Amino acid sequence: MGKISAFGAASSQAGRVDAVFLMILVIGIFFFLLTQGMLIYFAVKYRRRRPDRDNETLQITGNHLLEFFWILIPSIVVVIIFYYGWRVYTDQRIPVAGATEVYVNARQWMYEIKYPDGRTAINEIRVPAGKPVKFILSASDVLHGFYLPDFRVKMDMIPGRVTTLWVQPDRPGSYQIFCTVYCGTGHSNMMARLIVMPPREYAEWAAHREEEGGEGKEHEPLAVRGERVVKNAGCLNCHAIGGAVKVGPDWKGLFGSNVPLEGGKTVIADEDYLRESIVDPGAKVVKGFPNVMPTYKTTLSKEDIDAVVAYLKTLR
Amino acid sequence: MAEESGSGRGYLAERGWRSWAFTMDHKRIGVMYLYTTIAFFFIGGIFALLLRLELLSPQAKYFSDHTYNVFFTLHGAMMIFLFIIPAIPSGLGNFFIPLHIGAKDVAFPRINLASYWVFVAGFLVVIASLVSPMDTGWTFYTPYSAKTGAAVATLSFGIFLIGMSSILTGLNFIVTIHKLRAPGMTWYRLPLFIWGMYSTSIIQVVATPVVGVTFLLLAMERLLGVAFFDPAKGGDPVLFQHFFWFYSHPVVYVMILPAMGIISEVIPVFSRKPIFGYKAIAYSSLAIAFIGFLVWGHHMFTSGMSPLANAIFSFLTFFVAVPTAVKVFNWIATLYKGSITFESPMLYALTFIFLFAVGGLTGPFLGALATNVQLHDTYFVVAHFHYTMMGGTVMGFFAGLHYWFPKMTGKMLNEKIARIAWALVFIGFNVTFFTMFIVGVKGMPRRYAEYLPKFHVENVISTIGSAILAVGIAVMFLNFLQGLRKGPPAPGNPWRALSLEWQTPSPPDTENFHENPVVTDWPYGYGKPKGPTA
Numbered sequence: 001m002g003k004i005s006a007f008g009a010a011s012s013q014a015g016r017v018d019a020v021f022l023m024i025l026v027i028g029i030f031f032f033l034l035t036q037g038m039l040i041y042f043a044v045k046y047r048r049r050r051p052d053r054d055n056e057t058l059q060i061t062g063n064h065l066l067e068f069f070w071i072l073i074p075s076i077v078v079v080i081i082f083y084y085g086w087r088v089y090t091d092q093r094i095p096v097a098g099a100t101e102v103y104v105n106a107r108q109w110m111y112e113i114k115y116p117d118g119r120t121a122i123n124e125i126r127v128p129a130g131k132p133v134k135f136i137l138s139a140s141d142v143l144h145g146f147y148l149p150d151f152r153v154k155m156d157m158i159p160g161r162v163t164t165l166w167v168q169p170d171r172p173g174s175y176q177i178f179c180t181v182y183c184g185t186g187h188s189n190m191m192a193r194l195i196v197m198p199p200r201e202y203a204e205w206a207a208h209r210e211e212e213g214g215e216g217k218e219h220e221p222l223a224v225r226g227e228r229v230v231k232n233a234g235c236l237n238c239h240a241i242g243g244a245v246k247v248g249p250d251w252k253g254l255f256g257s258n259v260p261l262e263g264g265k266t267v268i269a270d271e272d273y274l275r276e277s278i279v280d281p282g283a284k285v286v287k288g289f290p291n292v293m294p295t296y297k298t299t300l301s302k303e304d305i306d307a308v309v310a311y312l313k314t315l316r
Numbered sequence: 317m318a319e320e321s322g323s324g325r326g327y328l329a330e331r332g333w334r335s336w337a338f339t340m341d342h343k344r345i346g347v348m349y350l351y352t353t354i355a356f357f358f359i360g361g362i363f364a365l366l367l368r369l370e371l372l373s374p375q376a377k378y379f380s381d382h383t384y385n386v387f388f389t390l391h392g393a394m395m396i397f398l399f400i401i402p403a404i405p406s407g408l409g410n411f412f413i414p415l416h417i418g419a420k421d422v423a424f425p426r427i428n429l430a431s432y433w434v435f436v437a438g439f440l441v442v443i444a445s446l447v448s449p450m451d452t453g454w455t456f457y458t459p460y461s462a463k464t465g466a467a468v469a470t471l472s473f474g475i476f477l478i479g480m481s482s483i484l485t486g487l488n489f490i491v492t493i494h495k496l497r498a499p500g501m502t503w504y505r506l507p508l509f510i511w512g513m514y515s516t517s518i519i520q521v522v523a524t525p526v527v528g529v530t531f532l533l534l535a536m537e538r539l540l541g542v543a544f545f546d547p548a549k550g551g552d553p554v555l556f557q558h559f560f561w562f563y564s565h566p567v568v569y570v571m572i573l574p575a576m577g578i579i580s581e582v583i584p585v586f587s588r589k590p591i592f593g594y595k596a597i598a599y600s601s602l603a604i605a606f607i608g609f610l611v612w613g614h615h616m617f618t619s620g621m622s623p624l625a626n627a628i629f630s631f632l633t634f635f636v637a638v639p640t641a642v643k644v645f646n647w648i649a650t651l652y653k654g655s656i657t658f659e660s661p662m663l664y665a666l667t668f669i670f671l672f673a674v675g676g677l678t679g680p681f682l683g684a685l686a687t688n689v690q691l692h693d694t695y696f697v698v699a700h701f702h703y704t705m706m707g708g709t710v711m712g713f714f715a716g717l718h719y720w721f722p723k724m725t726g727k728m729l730n731e732k733i734a735r736i737a738w739a740l741v742f743i744g745f746n747v748t749f750f751t752m753f754i755v756g757v758k759g760m761p762r763r764y765a766e767y768l769p770k771f772h773v774e775n776v777i778s779t780i781g782s783a784i785l786a787v788g789i790a791v792m793f794l795n796f797l798q799g800l801r802k803g804p805p806a807p808g809n810p811w812r813a814l815s816l817e818w819q820t821p822s823p824p825d826t827e828n829f830h831e832n833p834v835v836t837d838w839p840y841g842y843g844k845p846k847g848p849t850a
Binding site for chain 2: 032062153
């Protein structure tokens with residue numbers, strides 16, 4: 001579906017979702033007017049006028065040709081609607097290269113923001129305009145939602161899993177973020193804002209982070225922290241970061257690759273797979289490697305795991 | 317067969333509470349279910365009005381956020397588990413299945429009575445859980461439901477019991493429909509209400525054990541610390557959603573199929589026309605029941621399932637639309653060249669088609685992946701399921717109540733007041749719920765005690781609509797009460813219908829039929845030269 005610009009759509013993806021919405025709306029209104037128009041027309045036209053002749057109606061019990069067509073036509077229409085709904089959805093799920101990444105963790109009742117370079121924030125996400133943004137979503141307590149109405153997208157935030165969401169903000173501005181999965185007393189007050197800045201302003205803001213609040217020196221880029229965690233936790237005893245084959249798989253080029261598993265399946269090494277392999281290494285064992293790694297669920301904090309994932313992503 | 321009122325009070329002749337509490341007459345059990353479920357409808361409705369009252373202002377004004385969350389949980393849980401699932405099957409179904417097929421009673425009258433009292437026991441357990449009321453929403457999503465301070469385990473046990481009652485009723489109906497049909501009552505001579513009830517019973521028997529197990533697992537997690545759903549202990553919170561919707565999606569068809577059956581009865585009678593496409597309507601009920609088991613994942617498109625799984629669930633979801641559309645087309649075709657009158661049962665039946673069409677045609681927005689991701693968990697969903705569930709099932713229930721009131725009570729209703737009530741219900745319903753589509757597209761999430769000021773106008777309109785709707789429903793039930801007390805005696809067949817239940821006195825005797833009926837034709841033979849005359 002081509003895109004349309006309406007209802008405050010803030011990205012080209014949103015315009016394409018709106019186009020699907022509009023298509024279904026037009027089809028729906030057409031069928032509504034058709035069926036309900038007939039309902040009302042028949043009800044008025046064939047209302048009982050002569051009480052004494054009320055049994056002289058036609059003994060019509062069906063019409064196979066008519067019924068065949070009103071099975072066929074809805075079938076075709078729903079397949080068309082399915083197809084466009086699926087196409088637009090799939091396109092917006094496909095990762096875009098060169099995205100700005102933002103880690104968002106939800107808890108009752110706030111969004112904790114982390115940028116790969118170590119900056120943090122609460123309930124306010126800043127990203128540059130005109131560039132894809134990838135939100136890497138997690139939750140610490142219960143289910144939460146991450147809904148960007150102006151971008152027509154949402155994704156659940158699930159404890160024990162990492163989910164992702166992509167958008168490409170076209171227009172600078174400030175956009176609402178709602179929690180959409182019921183999460184307890186403060187649910188309706190759990191909100192955040194996505195602030196889309198002109199690229200130059202964003203670069204300036206990102207570069208001057210040290211001056212903000214005077215605690216810039218404490219910021220450590222996530223990947224740097226991850227590298228430290230990896231060394232301290234003994235990961236490199238079994239995993240190489242380029243070239244060698246040790247007890248476990250090599251990490252170089254791992255992120256985003258297609259990993260063959262024991263049993264013949266494959267899995268894409270995304271954030272969720274990396275996290276799962278750290279907390280539950282036996283869940284998806286890489287083909288050709290023994291299932292010997294212990295779980296790091298209790299050894300590493302959630303923040304450490306995020307950091308390790310960020311580090312692994314640098315090992316291209 | 318008797319045309320006029322026979323022995324006067326029929327099955328109602330015996331008096332005293334024992335004659336009700338220990339009865340094995342399917343009609344009395346049906347009436348007890350009706351009274352019980354309608355009471356829950358009123359309680360659930362009061363919660364709805366309190367919610368709408370609070371939403372008059374963007375900020376919390378009358379209740380705390382927590383109280384609001386308790387109210388919407390109780391509104392949803394009561395309406396679903398205590399009213400809309402049991403009302404038509406256990407209430408009207410119990411009363412009319414044996415009468416429709418020419419039987420004296422259901423196959424297992426004692427189990428039937430037991431299922432009623434298990435239902436009441438379940439309700440009492442639900443009441444007991446109010447010491448620490450639920451605040452999870454009716455979906456009980458983990459891990460919140462595993463952590464909240466509310467009495468989740470108690471309520472789970474209550475719903476477990478109610479589910480058990482539902483399984484017993486379903487089994488009873490399946491056996492009854494198979495084994496107790498009168499001579500000559502072949503499958504293709506069954507009234508379509510029976511086809512709807514049959515499909516519903518299959519879903520109840522197959523799906524309800526799953527929700528029983530799900531709530532058992534949740535209770536084990538809370539009471540014994542067994543981690544099925546808590547990720548901190550190695551469980552999976554999304555697993556709960558799969559279990560929950562594997563039951564709760566098919567169950568929306570438990571809610572709607574019997575109502576569709578009622579509509580298929582009412583439309584031909586008040587059009588004096590044979591139902592159009594009998595077999596298509598009958599088979600579409602079975603098709604809906606079957607496909608209903610394959611589409612639960614469409615409640616979970618944003619829960620991190622793989623895009624492929626989402627696509628498959630989306631594709632299958634669309635195919636529920638086809639048998640549903642077939643039914644609607646057939647009902648409208650039944651009107652063609654009829655001789656239509658607009659007594660209150662027919663007004664509610666036509667309202668069902670109208671509102672259900674809005675509910676049905678807003679389904680594709682949620683079935684299509686791109687728009688689902690936008691609209692999921694917003695007020696659009698709230699509007700959609702109220703149009704299908706309340707605009708559909710509840711209007712079907714109202715049609716059935718007005719249609720069968722003379723048969724059940726032996727009294728006629730005041731038709732004028734019934735129409736005034738209908739007009740209020742129709743207007744109030746649309747003002748309340750159509751507004752929710754708009755505010756949903758604008759982005760207002762559901763289950764919000766407080767909301768942004770930009771959603772204010774819609775919420776005020778919606779609350780005004782809910783007040784009109786409430787007045788309409790109140791007038792309707794006052795009319796029922798008045799009819800019960802002072803209505804003129806009903807003839808055996810006031811609507812001149814052809815199905816078997818109308819060929820008995822109003823109200824029917826305990827044994828249903830004086831002599832065992834022999835069926836020679838289907839119940840929709842209007843328009844035949846020797847059809848019944850006025």
